[in-house]
Amino acid sequence: MEDGPGVDVVIDLTKDFEILDSELCGQRFVTIFCLSVLEHCEDPFKMAENLMLLLEPGGHLCISVPFSWKIHGYPNDYWRFTPEGIKKLFYKVVFDDAKCIAATSKTNEFKKLTNDLGKISFSFSKHRNNGHILRAVSAKLLKLLSRLGILSWLTGYRHLFTPTNILMIGKLKDV
Secondary structure, rough: OOOOOOOOOOOOOOOOOHHHHHHOOOOOOOEEEEEHHHHHOHHHHHHHHHHHHHHEEEEEEEEEEEEEEOOOOOOOOOOOOHHHHHHHHHOOEEEEEOOOOEEEEEOOOOEEOOOOOOOOEEHHHHHHHOHHHHHHHHHHHHHHHHOOOOOHHHHHHOOEEEEEEEEEEEEEOOO
16 A cells, blocks of 8 residues: 555554554554455564454454455465464454355355355256256266366366455454
8 A cells, every 4th residue: 555645544564563553653443454455465474463453352353365366466466365264363353154255256246154165166966956957067068078078178177266255254352
């Protein structure tokens, strides 16, 4: 981020906390939004620690990070995250699973965080059992194309990952 209209403070959240605390005059926050930033941070562990220290007791953290996404440097892009990785980074925050979701690159496509996060499956039976007949037929067609050696660049995989972001909301644990 750069200084400009509408920007109150430009600060490096990976500095030693004493420096941050001094630059922010001891200010603490009820809610912190960290949206599409952490993947660009050279030291996400330090940034996570500092964000937790900047939250008021009982404060909320709203975070959005890429799980699978194209590399996009502003100026650099270093990391991808899983829900469990976010919980490890922000170990003082209790995340509400009911308020944590995955968002794909499709408009209005939001899903629960599961072990199938971001996965597009090529399984006929899985899609048929879930009532997705067209997807089941498409999976069967891909399997046939694979046997014929057609589209081998695609059909050689059991599943692909769609561009997916993880959105999590949590509350700082009571100290």
